[in-house]
Amino acid sequence: MDEEIKKNIAIIQERIINACKQSNRNPDEVKLLLATKTVPAEYIKIALQTGCTLIAENKTQELREKYQSLQEIPHTNHFIGHLQTNKIKDILKYDVSCIQSMDRFDLAEKLHHRLQLENKTIEILIQVNTSNEESKFGVNPENAIELVQQLAHFESLKIKGLMTIGLFSTETEKVRQCFRTLKDIQQQIITLNIFNVEMQELSMGMSGDLETAIAEGATIVRVGTAIFGKRIHPDSYYWNENK
Numbered sequence: 633m634d635e636e637i638k639k640n641i642a643i644i645q646e647r648i649i650n651a652c653k654q655s656n657r658n659p660d661e662v663k664l665l666l667a668t669k670t671v672p673a674e675y676i677k678i679a680l681q682t683g684c685t686l687i688a689e690n691k692t693q694e695l696r697e698k699y700q701s702l703q704e705i706p707h708t709n710h711f712i713g714h715l716q717t718n719k720i721k722d723i724l725k726y727d728v729s730c731i732q733s734m735d736r737f738d739l740a741e742k743l744h745h746r747l748q749l750e751n752k753t754i755e756i757l758i759q760v761n762t763s764n765e766e767s768k769f770g771v772n773p774e775n776a777i778e779l780v781q782q783l784a785h786f787e788s789l790k791i792k793g794l795m796t797i798g799l800f801s802t803e804t805e806k807v808r809q810c811f812r813t814l815k816d817i818q819q820q821i822i823t824l825n826i827f828n829v830e831m832q833e834l835s836m837g838m839s840g841d842l843e844t845a846i847a848e849g850a851t852i853v854r855v856g857t858a859i860f861g862k863r864i865h866p867d868s869y870y871w872n873e874n875k
């Protein structure tokens with residue numbers, strides 16, 4: 633398994649470099665994030681030892697379980713799962729530097745109040761539901777800009793960009809449309825020049841569609857399966873913190 637993980641990471645890095653070449657982008661502009669849901673800490677450590685530094689969980693419980701054993705290797709934690717308001721206190725214990733799945737006002741408001749109590753700030757990305765599939769979370773594209781404007785008032789939240797999960801489809805052009813929608817919203821927000829809002833990050837692209845995402849401007853690609861292998865549960869399971 634160790635060798636498998638190392639080999640898979642090398643393949644993904646090649647894919648990223650090739651995709652950047654195709655679209656005349658500098659590979660330094662694209663960060664590889666390891667989506668580590670269900671992956672045991674020992675395998676995550678192997679990945680970190682190859683030089684990867686950015687990992688993300690979908691559930692606070694997994695964050696907690698792996699936290700101690702990952703301490704020995706420096707890395708950055710993001711959060712990419714659906715977050716319940718009752719888990720806010722918990723998630724702030726585990727050095728999560730960025731919540732990529734921010735998608736609603738009440739969550740932001742409660743997070744802000746908790747951060748103020750703890751005298752902390754946190755980075756967030758706004759998750760947009762660009763595929764309009766019911767099973768996925770994220771703010772609807774038509775409400776995304778308004779949400780950013782509202783959240784900009786919470787000074788403990790540092791908005792850094794947008795995140796989306798593209799349509800699961802073998803039709804590349806439909807998937808591409810999701811990423812274009814995200815890019816388009818980013819451009820509109822940049823034009824508005826909102827105080828306390830930065831828009832440099834576009835987190836989009838996963839194992840199956842990272843090339844398309846990079847072509848459309850991704851700065852973070854989130855890869856799980858192509859590095860760690862198949863998971864036992866369907867993805868919908870991890871996207872819902874209630875389950």
Ligand SMILES: *Cc1c(COP(=O)(O)O)cnc(C)c1O
Nearest residue numbers: 667712838839854855856857858
């Ligand atoms: C699991 C997950 C990924 C990675 O998906 P793979 O297809 O396994 O690469 C990316 N983003 C989110 C939000 C995820 O939950």
